[in-house]
Amino acid sequence: MAYDLQLSHIGKVYDNGTPAVIDFNLDVDKGEFIAFLGPSGCGKTTTLRMIAGFETITSGDLMIRGKRVNDLQPEKRPTSMIFQNYALFPHMTVRQNVMFGLEVKGLPVTEANHKVDRILDKLGLTEVANVRPTRLSGGQRQRIALARSLVVEPDILLLDEPLGALDANLRKSIQNELKLLQRDLGITFVFVTHAQSEALALSDRIVVMNAGRVEQISPPRELYTRPQSIFVARFIGANTLISGKVRNVAGGSVSLDTPFGALVAEPPATSITTGAAASIVLPAEAMNVLPASMPEAEVRAKHGNVVPCQINRLQLVGHILQIGMTLPSGEMVQLEGHADKYRDTLRAGAAGYVAWNPADTTLIAQ
Numbered sequence: 001m002a003y004d005l006q007l008s009h010i011g012k013v014y015d016n017g018t019p020a021v022i023d024f025n026l027d028v029d030k031g032e033f034i035a036f037l038g039p040s041g042c043g044k045t046t047t048l049r050m051i052a053g054f055e056t057i058t059s060g061d062l063m064i065r066g067k068r069v070n071d072l073q074p075e076k077r078p079t080s081m082i083f084q085n086y087a088l089f090p091h092m093t094v095r096q097n098v099m100f101g102l103e104v105k106g107l108p109v110t111e112a113n114h115k116v117d118r119i120l121d122k123l124g125l126t127e128v129a130n131v132r133p134t135r136l137s138g139g140q141r142q143r144i145a146l147a148r149s150l151v152v153e154p155d156i157l158l159l160d161e162p163l164g165a166l167d168a169n170l171r172k173s174i175q176n177e178l179k180l181l182q183r184d185l186g187i188t189f190v191f192v193t194h195a196q197s198e199a200l201a202l203s204d205r206i207v208v209m210n211a212g213r214v215e216q217i218s219p220p221r222e223l224y225t226r227p228q229s230i231f232v233a234r235f236i237g238a239n240t241l242i243s244g245k246v247r248n249v250a251g252g253s254v255s256l257d258t259p260f261g262a263l264v265a266e267p268p269a270t271s272i273t274t275g276a277a278a279s280i281v282l283p284a285e286a287m288n289v290l291p292a293s294m295p296e297a298e299v300r301a302k303h304g305n306v307v308p309c310q311i312n313r314l315q316l317v318g319h320i321l322q323i324g325m326t327l328p329s330g331e332m333v334q335l336e337g338h339a340d341k342y343r344d345t346l347r348a349g350a351a352g353y354v355a356w357n358p359a360d361t362t363l364i365a366q
């Protein structure tokens, strides 16, 4: 069966010569929730607009359900787009806003009314149907934008930072609604965001972009635990990067010489040889902080890797202990652990160890 959406070697160079998107490849299954994530200017919106048909495609093929749509007008594509500012018509009521797309399509009035009623009901907007959107809250406006896009029954819904205008609490609750709605409707969502927590919470797969290129396409957990590039390791999660040189590769284990001494890691997905430069990606969640009073050999035997540290700050917040410490490189690291795990073993201002299991880290060859 054909993919719902396929980007094959898609590129975009703007008229002024800016290469905004470079060799973008992605196959999306029906009903998938895909997020484009990356820093400002990396090409997320340009890619979304090319899918919608609002931006011309310089190179490559854009396929929707197996059909090449590069040259199809936006209104002829089975896509619908929600913009960050929602672009609602202020002089129209909620109902008229939602009805608009169906009128453009020339749907018979009875059928259009029926569809509008259904979607207003689904999104909890029936009671405000005759109100103008300017009088409503950010969350309600967001729902109107969703209703307006969904009423035309698109195969693919494109969302450009749709929650960007909402405050943090509302954002969380709308996130949940959005996910439930998407599951319920079973349509494909492509969502642009620069908020990693949003992408991690909502998506089936995340496309991380950097300077017009795709860095990695992975499900959220894999992206978080197995970054494939230094850029992704720095961009996602809270990782410490330790660069070193491979001393030995043997028995499913790589030993490296690093500024922190000899450390052990698991081999990367790509091959790696003695003498190669590589970085260990150490997530804050993988770190165990221990008092310096313990024998180092014992710590190493238990965890695999150990590095001395200076414990600067300990703060108990409910059941969580926040730990601030400095590594031998001078790098400061903040982490959180369950208070029960640490009990009263640590002292602020004292020396300690950071220890971790090689299996909890990722090695990236350079």
Ligand SMILES: Nc1ncnc2c1ncn2[C@@H]1O[C@H](COP(=O)(O)OP(=O)(O)OP(=O)(O)O)[C@@H](O)[C@H]1O
Binding pocket: 014, 015, 016, 018, 019, 020, 038, 039, 040, 041, 042, 043, 044, 045, 046, 047, 194
């Ligand atoms: N109409 C345009 N003409 C020329 N260059 C453009 C145009 N629109 C965007 N660009 C450039 O293309 C690149 C990608 O921009 P784009 O808006 O796609 O990035 P983005 O990842 O969506 O950023 P943001 O998160 O800030 O919206 C940037 O360098 C931007 O300056």
